[in-house]
Amino acid sequence: MDNLLEKFIGLSSLDNYNTSVAASIELSLERLLESRVSEFDQDQLIENTLKMGSILLEVGKRAQRNRFSKHNSICWALPHDLTIKVFAMLDTQSLCSAAATCWMFNKCAMNPLCYADIDLTTIVPRVNNAVVATMIQRAGKRLRSLKLGVLPSPTTFSGHSRPIVYGINSSADAVYSRNSKRSCQGKDSFVLSRSCLTSLSLDGGTSGALLKKLHLYNIDKMDNTALRVALSVCKALTDFEIVGLVTELKQTLESVSTNCPNLERLFFKSYKTGRDDSLKSTTCVDFVNGCPRLTSLALRGFFLQDYKIRILVKGFRKLKFVDLSTSYSITGTFLRNLSGTSGHQLEVLIFRDCMHLKEVEVGRLLTAVLSGDFKFLKHLDISNKEGLASVHDWYDRCYSPSIPVKRVMEERPGLCLIADFPPEGSFMDTEQMSESEVNSDANLDLEITGATSDSSLSIFSSESSYNSDQGNYIYASSDEVDFLSA
Incomplete structure (x- = not known):
């Protein structure tokens, strides 16, 4: 031979x-x-x-x-244990690319510590339930953060410096190429479904027991039942974000208040803007009692009444961040006399494009700010692409509201006040929005999504360089993507 x-x-x-x-x-x-x-x-x-x-x-x-x-x-140059710590700092796609480089890197990349923070979000569908299950099983009880689904809009992520890996054409394609070869070529090959979180409940809920952050975006057929089962094992959850899921507000808040007593941040964007009127007063009370540590609350695109929002804002004693953008029925009456309760803690209030927000209520709020209330308020957004509603009829729009915006900006220079309204008579629908307005909404999505429980509004990204001895390269063959199956 x-x-x-x-x-x-x-x-x-x-x-x-x-x-x-x-x-x-x-x-x-x-x-x-x-x-x-x-x-x-x-x-x-x-x-x-x-x-x-x-x-x-x-x-x-x-x-x-x-x-x-x-x-x-x-x-x-690095020992095995230090290499694992370095790999644990990589994003999920970079980690999979490193695992496909050689046997040595693969052994380090299989350590559960490297999968504590799993981010499988994509711009287009490229992940299925099998990939999610594999990642969660690798993480085991080390899992702390899980992000899944198709992002609602193009998002700029922070850069990650990494060594050059020879032979892999595209690190983004490398992550899922093995899965694409092994999966069926049907239309659902890269579709996440309602059972994608099942692995969190396996082995008595070991993987979900210490999960702190769960972000879900536009997952196919993810309903209230599937979400409730997943949350039932996530007792340590502090950050919960859901966008585009076929779940009702009432049932979601019931699941959260029952299973997530440590929750600090909730971001919930309705999949059917203005049509979810499921929230009840009793649900609000249970939510306040079940999640007393909440500091950041965003309910976007729901049909909400002022008295229900007042229960939430007054009930959460640590609440600092409130975002009710694109929500219907809110007039702003819940803002009255808040300074004596939880209002003194509020740092961010966002009411962008709330159709029924009244000019008189906004005026009362700004007057309260000038009188010394809301001392910790740092960011206020009352912009509306269709103007504010008048006192008697919300169809009667105010494009140049007589509210003391300029005076507030002069007397409260530390307050970022955003009050953008269209010219009078230019009543617009969503399809007629200008490119600048679309970009503004996209920036708002990034701003709110990136905000943490401390109500920080800035997203910082750092860049670093990678310097290496040109004589010590890390080699990988051009077909090493298939090696990921190991």
Whole structure:
């Protein structure tokens, strides 16, 4: 066998003889086929030739991986435990690319600590339930953060510096290429469904027991039942964000108040703007009692009455951040006399594009601010692309409201007050929004989504450089993406 391989691959520079070698092998195969009498023998010979080619290819890949692993283990400067800590700082896609580099990196990348923060969000569907289950199982009881689904709008993520990995064409494509090869080619190959969170409940809920952050975006058929089952094992959850899920506000808040006593931040954007009128007063009371640590609350696009919002704002004693953008029925009456209760804690109030928000109530709020109330208020957004509602009829719009905006900005320079209204008579619908308004809404999504429980409105990204000794490269073959299956 050694002599046979030497004949085939022992040439010092096979590339120079590629054409002639291929021609010689082809002629030899044709002569062998002619020597076979039956069709069956000829077919068997061709099939064996193809199998032998596959065997040689796989053996060559395995030998290359072994050599690269030995090389990397020698030139890699960090010890095993420190490498794991470094890998734990990578985003999920970069971690999978590192795992596909060589056996040594794969061993480090399989440590549960590396999967404490799983982010499988994408711009287009590229992840299915099997990928999520694999990641959660790898994390085990180390899981602390889980983000899944298709993002509602293009998002700019913070940059991550990383070493150059040779042979992988695209780190983004590398993450899921193995899954795409193994999955069916049907339309649901890359679709997350309602059962994508089932792994959190396995083994007595080990993976979900210490989960702190759960963000879900536009997951197909994720309903109230599936969400309730998942939350039942997430007792330590502090940050919960859901966008575009087919779940009702009432049932979601009931699940949260029952299962998540440590919740500090809730961001919930309705999948059917203005049509979810399921919230009840008793649900608000239970929510306040069940999640006493809440500091950030965003309910966007729901049909909400002022007296229900007042229960929430007055009930949550630690509440600092309130976002009710694009919500219907809110007039602003709940803002009256808040300074003596939880109002003194509020730092951020956002009422962008609330159709029924009244000019008189906004005026009362700004007057209270000028009189010394809401001392900790840092950010107030009362902008509306269709103007504020008048006192008697919300159809009667105020495009130049007589509210003391300028005076507030002068006397409270530390308060960021946003009050953008269209010119009088330019009543617009959503489809007629200008490009600047669309960008403004996108920026608002990023701003609110990125805000943490301390009500910070800024998203900071850091850039760093990677310097390495040019003599110590980390090698990976071009087909190492398939190695992820290990």
